[in-house]
Amino acid sequence: MSKFLPDYIDKLTAYSSAKSEKLTGTTWLNANENPYAQNITLSIDDLNRYPEPQPEAVIQRYAQYAKVETNQVLMTRGADEGIELLIRTFCESAKDSIAIFLPTYGMYKVSAQSHNIAINALSQESLQTSTISELASQIGDSKLVFICNPNNPTGALVTTKRLENLSDALPDNTILVVDEAYIEFCSEYDNSQLINTRKNVVILRTLSKAFALAGLRCGFTLAPTTILSAMKKVLAPYPVSSVVASIAKNALGNDSISSMRRQVVILNKLKQELIDWLKTSSHVSQVLSGEGNFVTLKLKNKQSMQVSSEMGLIMRPFTLFDSQHWLRISIGNNTELDQVKTWLESLNKIQSSKR
Incomplete structure (x- = not known):
């Protein structure tokens, strides 16, 4: 081969x-996975038609849940697609790098390497203990900085204040990506509002964990509109099926x-x-x-x-x-x-x- x-x-x-x-x-x-299975009832009779590229009802409900605007939400096939889209959109093959803090979620590395993007492998210890200026120096000119918060598999957290300071210290062309797949289990550390105060912050979310819908493969990218507009250029035409949208809409109801x-x-x-x-x-x-x-x-x-x-x-x-x-x-x-x-x-x- x-x-x-x-x-x-x-x-x-x-x-x-x-x-x-x-x-x-x-x-x-x-x-x-969440051990509590969802009871789901489906009634879909239009599968012969293409779905909405970004299901309006789901986007509205998730924006309300995350306390952001609808134009700051992008629905994806799991948070993994959000990772992939960020790398494809903002990194140039054989030229750029991403920064990650090991040990952490393995798909940051695999997604980058599959697009010939270098890995700037830093440590969780450095993320937790280095000064902001030291961190910024270690990150260097990496285009994307991925922080799983809380981190998988260590469970470690980075405070909002530290994320804000790191965001401010990064070069103008570097994006800070905060992966909040597990944030519902420690909701007091929710950083979704950073997309309104920082132009270089992206938040990744999923329905796989606390929402008990791992089999649905449904995620969301929260970001300033300028970042999402660029990501939509490389997004597949119909990334979310009608079935997924219907289940996700119900999962995001108040009850x-x-x-x-x-x-x-x-x-x-x-x-x-x-x-x-x-x-x-x-x-x-x-x-x-x-x-x-x-x-x-x-x-x-x-x-x-x-x-x-x-x-x-x-x-x-x-x-x-x-x-x-x-x-x-x-x-x-x-x-x-x-x-x-x-x-x-x-x-x-x-x-x-x-x-």
Whole structure:
């Protein structure tokens, strides 16, 4: 195939999602999905017609939800398409770079490399502790700066004030992209209003997490109108199907939003219970304190992951900070998290039997 492929595609390592591997199990806590399935009723009789390129009713409801103007909202196929559009629109192949802070969401890197855009790989530690002037120097002339906030997989947060200061310190031709896929789980850190006070800030959002619609593939890009106008030049003619638009519209109704927020309260409470279990476990050496609908931890023994797989409990292993002992657990419902507790208890029994 190398005869047909550009060199940078031939060398590209594809993103490995939580659903990429053909795993078998009974309890799925590996993809940061919401455990509360939506009850959806569809009545669509015009699928022979092309959909609205940007469904007006959905845009209006999301703008109201995010407290921005309708002309500041772009609906996309998941937030992933927003990432792709930003890179395609603002980065020149084989010339520009994007800045990311590792460890973080892997699609920033894959999307950039697929367009022959260089990666300016900085660290989460630098993002959290460097001075603004040091950060700006490290970012240099990167065209896009991606900050997952809260960060996946560490859960770390960057304050609004720090984002504002970084935005002000960046070159005039650099865009700060704040990916808020998990923001509903810590809504007090919502940065959507930055698009009104800063001309170089973009916010990425999704219905996949708190709204429990991961299978819908529906996202939103919030940005100043000048940025969205440029992105629309490279946007597919009909990016959102009528089915997706219909479900998204219902999900953004007042009653549905209220239900989502109640579920977030429940999930945050369950998350704290999980953290308490993990911190008292002799098999866990570190638990990262962060936001989002997941907990990331470091195991003392990597073989503990094999035990969970044999039980049918599927969680997400990671290589972080030069160690393969890291594991991310999505917050499931009570029954699913009871399986995590059972797993921890089984590790105790295995440990005792070896003594």
